[in-house]
Amino acid sequence: MFACGCLIITSAAGSLAGIEGFAGTPLNILSGIFTDVTQGLDNLVSDLREIQRLRARNAELEEALARSQAELVELREIASDAQRLAALLDYTNTFTNQETIVAEVISYDPNALFKTIVINKGSRDGIAPGMPVVTDQGLVGRVIDVTSNAARVLLIIDPSSYVSARLQTTRAQGSVRGQLTGNLEMIMIPLDAEVQEGDIVITSGLGGNFPPDIPIGQVTSKRQFEFELNQVAQI
Missing domain, CATH: 2.40.10.350 (Rod shape-determining protein MreC, domain 2)
Incomplete structure (x- = not known):
């Protein structure tokens, strides 16, 4: 009886192990699936963070590029102004017997009845009506009206000129x-x-x-x- 009891117990133990192994298989599968899903989510979060970082870096680079382009335009404008001033200086040196005054255009209305411009120099700078106005390219017009700090110039392209x-x-x-x-x-x-x-x-x-x-x-x-x-x- 004792041996039978032992045999029965041994047989029962083996049967339980088989049952436990069978029952554990789905659990192992589920555990593996959960691990894969968790790893996938971690990878997704990591990818999203990397995308955000790259987008932020891209925005920084675009902003830096925009600043560089603006600085380049400004430098080109400065170089162009310097070149024009140098050419104008060389040209004014040809007027050895006449005083020259450098001015800038501050206003121009292409739709006005008369073709005129306004410069930023006036009577206090020595500007007077009738004075010729030139650029490094040649004749532009003559002064027709003067205030203390500005003057109006009639362009030679005006029909009355x-x-x-x-x-x-x-x-x-x-x-x-x-x-x-x-x-x-x-x-x-x-x-x-x-x-x-x-x-x-x-x-x-x-x-x-x-x-x-x-x-x-x-x-x-x-x-x-x-x-x-x-x-x-x-x-």
Whole structure:
């Protein structure tokens, strides 16, 4: 009886182990699945944090790039201003017998009846009506109105503007006037004068309104109609 009891117990123990192993299998599977899910969530959180970090870094880089581009534009503008001032200084040195005053344009209305600009120098700086205004490229206009700290300049492209001029090569005389289109034309050129595209037009000094030899522009074309007494050149 004792042996049978032992055998029964031994047999029962083995049966229980089998049952426990069978019951533990799903638990092990669930545990593995839970571990995989947990690891996946950890990886997802880590990936999200990395994405946020990369986005923040990207925003920092974009901001730094924008600052660098703005600084580059500013440096280019400074270099351009310096180049213009250097060219203007070289040009003003050609007026050895005349005082020159450097000014900046502070206002321009392209839709106004008259083509004018306003500069930031006035009577207290020595500006007076009738003074010619030039850039390093040549003649711009003349002063028509002055206050203590500003002056209005009538541009040579205004239709009411007339400038005594001549061709630099042939020295043929004429008059440069503005047009409604904003262009210039040289009128009253003698019929026998040779006019070619590319000819430089400069002030003649006649009439005393402008000093001589100030560049005005280049001839782009010419026309001469039948029975006209003069030639006309577009500038």
